[in-house]
Amino acid sequence: MVITSGSELEKTLPLSLLGPTFMPVPLYGFLQGDTVGLLILADDGDTLEALARKLQAAASLRVAARDPLRVVYHDKIMDPAMTVAQAGFEALDRFDVLSGSK
Amino acid sequence: MLTREEWLPLARKLDWDYSYVREDEVFPEVISGRPWLPHSEWKDWEESFKTSYREYVDNQYEKDMAVQAVHDAVGRIENVEKLALPWLNSLKVHAAALPLAEFTGVVGNLRGARFGRDSAWRTMATFGALDEYRHTQIPLLLFHPLLRLDSQFDWAHKFYHTNNWFAVAARHFFDELTVGQNAIEFHIATNVVLETGFTNLQFVGLASLARESSDHMFERMVTSIQTDEARHAQIGHPVLATVMKHDPKYAQYLVDKWFWRNWRLFSILTGLSIDYLTALEQRPYSFKEFMEEWIIDQFLRTLDEFGLEKPWYWDLLLDELDIYHHMIYASAYSYRATLWFNFVIPGPAERKWLRQKYPKYWDDMDAVWEQISERWRTVGPGPANEFAVHGTAMPTFCDLCQLPLSAGTPRKNTARVLVHEGRKYIFCSEPCQWIFLREPERYASHTDIVKRVLSGEAPAQLPNLLTEYFNLTPDTWGKDVHNGDYEWLGARKDSAA
Numbered sequence: 001m002v003i004t005s006g007s008e009l010e011k012t013l014p015l016s017l018l019g020p021t022f023m024p025v026p027l028y029g030f031l032q033g034d035t036v037g038l039l040i041l042a043d044d045g046d047t048l049e050a051l052a053r054k055l056q057a058a059a060s061l062r063v064a065a066r067d068p069l070r071v072v073y074h075d076k077i078m079d080p081a082m083t084v085a086q087a088g089f090e091a092l093d094r095f096d097v098l099s100g101s102k
Numbered sequence: 103m104l105t106r107e108e109w110l111p112l113a114r115k116l117d118w119d120y121s122y123v124r125e126d127e128v129f130p131e132v133i134s135g136r137p138w139l140p141h142s143e144w145k146d147w148e149e150s151f152k153t154s155y156r157e158y159v160d161n162q163y164e165k166d167m168a169v170q171a172v173h174d175a176v177g178r179i180e181n182v183e184k185l186a187l188p189w190l191n192s193l194k195v196h197a198a199a200l201p202l203a204e205f206t207g208v209v210g211n212l213r214g215a216r217f218g219r220d221s222a223w224r225t226m227a228t229f230g231a232l233d234e235y236r237h238t239q240i241p242l243l244l245f246h247p248l249l250r251l252d253s254q255f256d257w258a259h260k261f262y263h264t265n266n267w268f269a270v271a272a273r274h275f276f277d278e279l280t281v282g283q284n285a286i287e288f289h290i291a292t293n294v295v296l297e298t299g300f301t302n303l304q305f306v307g308l309a310s311l312a313r314e315s316s317d318h319m320f321e322r323m324v325t326s327i328q329t330d331e332a333r334h335a336q337i338g339h340p341v342l343a344t345v346m347k348h349d350p351k352y353a354q355y356l357v358d359k360w361f362w363r364n365w366r367l368f369s370i371l372t373g374l375s376i377d378y379l380t381a382l383e384q385r386p387y388s389f390k391e392f393m394e395e396w397i398i399d400q401f402l403r404t405l406d407e408f409g410l411e412k413p414w415y416w417d418l419l420l421d422e423l424d425i426y427h428h429m430i431y432a433s434a435y436s437y438r439a440t441l442w443f444n445f446v447i448p449g450p451a452e453r454k455w456l457r458q459k460y461p462k463y464w465d466d467m468d469a470v471w472e473q474i475s476e477r478w479r480t481v482g483p484g485p486a487n488e489f490a491v492h493g494t495a496m497p498t499f500c501d502l503c504q505l506p507l508s509a510g511t512p513r514k515n516t517a518r519v520l521v522h523e524g525r526k527y528i529f530c531s532e533p534c535q536w537i538f539l540r541e542p543e544r545y546a547s548h549t550d551i552v553k554r555v556l557s558g559e560a561p562a563q564l565p566n567l568l569t570e571y572f573n574l575t576p577d578t579w580g581k582d583v584h585n586g587d588y589e590w591l592g593a594r595k596d597s598a599a
């Protein structure tokens with residue numbers, strides 16, 4: 001078994017689970033097609049479109065990015081131009097991203 | 103001198119009326135369990151083995167010698183080295199999850215040995231405790247020396263002493279099942295649900311996988327353990343029958359709750375072993391086929407025998423047979439460095455088999471594996487690229503089972519958010535939320551890995567989380583067994599068709 005050292009790891013990869021800076025709204029994101037929910041840290045000012053892209057990027061190992069994207073929150077399809085704050089997202093809420101035409 | 107037939111009943115059934123204390127002080131409800139009933143309601147408690155201590159010791163000695171003989175013949179490192187790679191990793195899963203879980207069974211049985219409501223029950227629980235010591239020591243003895251072969255076997259001792267996410271989930275389960283449990287709930291949950299309901303997964307299912315994989319040591323070990331389980335599992339049946347007579351709703355609740363909790367854990371332990379960590383040509387059946395034949399049917403018969411109903415979530419459970427462990431495996435593969443064993447990608451032949459066995463949702467799973475394979479194709483194989491084919495965002499966990507939010511289907515994840523007394527919780531599924539809401543005082547203060555990271559208790563940087571919190575090292579954390587070097591990966595996916 002070949003050994004990868006911890007420091008080598010930090011050099012080669014962006015491995016912070018929470019991103020480089022702590023942002024205020026941790027959310028549970030579920031991308032359609034994925035096998036697990038992911039913790040996404042949103043900025044209040046992020047648009048829902050940007051939030052959906054974040055989730056897509058976070059899940060890209062398992063799910064190919066597809067357009068168009070729809071953000072679902074409390075069973076409603078949201079306006080993607082709305083910000084996280086405007087949409088009323090609170091910490092540890094769930095949101096879903098549906099993608100592709102189907 | 104008394105004959106065996108004369109003294110054994112005297113020794114096994116030795117109850118008396120208390121004159122200095124009340125019976126409910128000797129057997130407080132909080133630790134003996136409910137419903138609290140006077141001994142007159144328990145006095146007919148009986149089991150059929152009626153073993154004496156001497157017979158117990160003679161029998162166990164024979165069994166231990168038989169295991170030792172197999173160990174000497176085929177249990178050495180040279181033998182283990184020859185096992186197929188996926189199976190070796192299934193062994194690592196069990197080497198970690200099994201021994202100290204059995205040890206918590208010692209604690210649970212000792213609770214029954216003191217707080218069980220009839221002396222024959224207490225006698226049998228004493229043997230049960232000795233059995234569970236055996237089930238701790240044998241796998242430790244067999245697995246831990248394999249550390250010389252592979253450092254991931256270190257987790258035989260280490261696993262439950264870490265805050266690894268899977269250890270947190272397994273501890274949450276076993277602590278409730280055994281360590282922190284009253285005698286009545288312990289014996290119903292452990293003997294009736296786990297040992298009668300799910301034990302076949304381990305002892306019939308795994309034993310036959312081990313045989314197919316030519317792992318005669320493991321096969322012999324679980325078969326030998328099973329002979330003990332079959333005996334002490336008898337304790338739970340008369341306990342459940344009495345609870346059923348006095349409080350059938352509570353009996354139903356305990357069975358529903360524990361069947362679900364067991365399902366969550368065993369679908370991972372055994373599901374991954376059968377459908378992914380056994381070489382394709384050595385899989386005698388799929389996990390689903392095995393569940394249907396050996397668990398579902400038998401459990402329904404047990405329910406019938408006691409006059410219990412099917413759990414309310416039955417249809418949901420049957421649906422999960424097709425998908426839950428597949429979602430867990432793909433998620434775990436993509437976060438493999440957070441675990442202590444190695445993973446294999448199902449190749450075209452495996453995926454064809456999986457599609458045949460699991461037609462209902464396999465399209466969605468196939469897309470996931472195709473995407474992961476594509477990443478390996480892009481970055482190329484090799485240990486240096488392990489983390490380029492690894493998740494980087496924080497995965498999320500259920501506030502009841504503590505397992506990943508991987509329930510439902512890839513199209514529709516069934517996770518649900520609940521606000522309880524001003525705090526937010528999330529559950530993977532409706533049954534997990536239902537269990538939480540039945541006994542919130544028991545579960546509400548436990549924090550899952552995500553909340554530990556958010557509160558700063560656990561590090562947010564993956565390397566630190568792995569090494570400082572999950573107790574892994576570059577040596578022991580999980581990798582792809584082939585480091586992405588699969589022959590079929592070079593070829594396009596249409597070779598799967």
Ligand SMILES: [Fe+2]
Pocket residue numbers: 204207233234237327331
């Ligand atoms: Fe055991």
Ligand SMILES: [Fe+2]
Pocket residue numbers: 207234297331334
């Ligand atoms: Fe047991």
Ligand SMILES: [Zn+2]
Pocket residue numbers: 500501502503504505529530531534
């Ligand atoms: Zn759950």
